[in-house]
Amino acid sequence: SYVLTQPPSVSVAPGQTAKITCAGNNLANKRVNWYLQKPGQAPLLVVYDDRDRPSGIPERFSGSKSGNTATLSVSRAEAGDEADYYCQVWDNDSGHVIFGGGTKVTVL
Amino acid sequence: EVQLVQSGAEVKQPGESLKISCKGFGYDFTNYWIGWARQRPGKGLEWMGIIFPSDSDIRYRPSFQGQVTFSADKSISTAYLQWNTLKASDTATYYCATNYCSRISCYSLQAFDIWGQGTVVTVSS
Numbered sequence: 001s002y003v004l005t006q007p008p009s010v011s012v013a014p015g016q017t018a019k020i021t022c023a024g025n026n027l028a029n030k031r032v033n034w035y036l037q038k039p040g041q042a043p044l045l046v047v048y049d050d051r052d053r054p055s056g057i058p059e060r061f062s063g064s065k066s067g068n069t070a071t072l073s074v075s076r077a078e079a080g081d082e083a084d085y086y087c088q089v090w091d092n093d094s095g096h097v098i099f100g101g102g103t104k105v106t107v108l
Numbered sequence: 109e110v111q112l113v114q115s116g117a118e119v120k121q122p123g124e125s126l127k128i129s130c131k132g133f134g135y136d137f138t139n140y141w142i143g144w145a146r147q148r149p150g151k152g153l154e155w156m157g158i159i160f161p162s163d164s165d166i167r168y169r170p171s172f173q174g175q176v177t178f179s180a181d182k183s184i185s186t187a188y189l190q191w192n193t194l195k196a197s198d199t200a201t202y203y204c205a206t207n208y209c210s211r212i213s214c215y216s217l218q219a220f221d222i223w224g225q226g227t228v229v230t231v232s233s
Contacts (some may be wrong), residue, residue, distance in 0.1 A: 033218065033219040042205075048219035049213070055212075084152060097155055098155070098156045104151060
């Protein structure tokens with residue numbers, strides 16, 4: 001079945017840019033969505049369709065894709081950005097929704 | 109306001125059955141997918157599958173096939189997640205989500221923008 005691969009953890013210094021990657025076969029032809037989840041809270045959509053932001057999400061969150069790897073960038077990182085981040089696609093071949101394993105972002 | 113409201117916390121014993129709910133408000137519940145996700149204590153999010161309330165098209169992720177049952181009652185805009193025989197390993201927070209386009213463009217409908225608050229299920233003897 002389809003798999004999305006994320007690094008388990010990413011560290012970033014305050015004020016710098018955290019980059020979280022998501023790799024998958026034929027990802028170039030799929031729409032990638034990104035969620036953040038803080039402890040005790042439901043996931044929150046922060047980027048959809050590769051690079052669009054829902055209303056209310058700061059411009060510091062941006063999405064991009066190159067070939068079969070998508071990247072979520074969180075610029076000007078702050079302590080409040082510490083969370084688990086998940087990528088997600090809808091695999092049209094199987095009809096299934098697929099999530100990556102998640103990346104824990106730590107702001108050092 | 110568009111929202112999904114889940115049923116309250118449950119404490120069950122191994123071997124018991126359980127059905128938790130997810131009720132949609134403020135949108136056309138019938139014509140958008142509902143997904144379910146599991147999160148065990150201290151662990152990551154695991155996607156369980158999806159159901160389309162209009163025709164009950166159901167797609168379970170392989171790990172959950174045969175372990176749980178999804179259903180929906182269109183008349184009351186409510187989706188359900190059910191277990192026939194609970195195990196201690198089912199202890200987790202369960203979330204529902206919908207791909208209704210509340211804060212986002214309705215172009216692709218591939219993202220889950222609205223999530224329930226979660227239902228904590230504890231299975232212990």
